[in-house]
Structures are given as structure tokens and as C-alpha cells.
Amino acid sequence: MENFWFFKKKRNSNPGGNGLRKNLILDEKGINTTYSGRFNAFLATLDFNNLKYKIIETYRNDEKQADYYKQGREIPGNVITNARPGESYHNYGAALDLVPIDKNGKVDFTDAIAYFEMGVAASKHGLEWGGSWKSLKDSGHFQIPSKEISIDELKLKYPLA
Numbered sequence: 685m686e687n688f689w690f691f692k693k694k695r696n697s698n699p700g701g702n703g704l705r706k707n708l709i710l711d712e713k714g715i716n717t718t719y720s721g722r723f724n725a726f727l728a729t730l731d732f733n734n735l736k737y738k739i740i741e742t743y744r745n746d747e748k749q750a751d752y753y754k755q756g757r758e759i760p761g762n763v764i765t766n767a768r769p770g771e772s773y774h775n776y777g778a779a780l781d782l783v784p785i786d787k788n789g790k791v792d793f794t795d796a797i798a799y800f801e802m803g804v805a806a807s808k809h810g811l812e813w814g815g816s817w818k819s820l821k822d823s824g825h826f827q828i829p830s831k832e833i834s835i836d837e838l839k840l841k842y843p844l845a
């Protein structure tokens with residue numbers, strides 16, 4: 685788990701490094717600047733409600749997406765995504781993964797109540813919550829709604845460089 689965190693941190697320190705798509709501009713958090721305002725308003729609501737969180741991941745390049753897709757298929761472990769490279773909102777900086785932080789300052793992946801409260805806040809800001817998905821529920825995942833912009837539309841807007 686320690687290595688896992690280090691890995692995440694390292695990757696986020698260079699948002700949009702390798703594999704950045706054409707027209708895609710990321711802010712300092714690795715969020716698509718087109719959507720920064722909305723995600724920041726959502727995070728501000730969490731702060732206002734004293735819901736502590738840690739940002740796990742924002743932009744994810746296609747190479748990393750391919751690695752995630754292999755897990756539970758070509759390599760051992762649970763399936764963590766059904767999205768192939770270019771098929772995740774993370775690949776466009778249009779998704780954000782959070783984990784609640786408990787009162788001792790530790791991340792808690794099991795705090796269903798905190799996740800639910802985050803989901804409620806997300807919907808108020810016009811974001812889609814992965815905890816409401818029917819299959820492969822992802823309680824820490826928040827994204828621009830697929831009804832608003834589809835993956836196919838994102839691919840056209842932000843083609844591979």
C-alpha cells in the first residue's frame with residue numbers, strides 16, 4: 685500500500701506528462717481547465733461541510749489506463765475498471781478520485797457515509813458520482829456526466845497527440 689501511494693503521488697506531480705492529448709489543458713490538480721471551476725466548487729463544498737478528503741487521482745494517461753485495464757484480466761487482482769485506454773473520463777482530466785480522511789487524519793476507503801455525502805455534494809455541482817453506478821460501483825469517483833459529454837465526443841475534442 686505504501687508503494688501504491690508513492691506511485692500515485694509521483695504520477696500526479698506531473699499531470700499530463702506522457703500521453704497528453706491534443707487541446708487538453710490541465711490545471712495544477714490535473715483537472716481539465718474547462719471543468720476546473722466545477723470540480724473546485726465541489727471540493728469547496730466538501731471543505732465547507734468539513735468533509736476531509738485526499739485527492740487520489742485526476743488526469744490519467746492512456747498508458748496507465750492500459751495498466752489498470754489489465755488488472756484482473758492479464759494480471760492478478762480484482763477488476764478495477766471496464767474502461768480501456770481513452771475510454772475513461774480520467775483520460776481527459778474530466779474525473780476525480782477522492783478518499784475520505786477520518787478524524788485521526790488517516791484515509792478510510794470504507795467510510796460509506798462520507799462517500800455518500802460526497803456523492804450528494806457532487807450532484808449539487810452537476811457531477812456524476814461513481815457510487816450511483818449500477819455495475820462496478822466506484823464510490824470515490826466523480827466525473828463530468830456522460831449525458832453532458834460522451835467519451836466519443838471527448839475523443840474528438842481531445843485526440844491523441
Ligand SMILES: [Zn+2]
Pocket residue numbers: 774779780781822824825826
Ligand atoms: Zn475514478
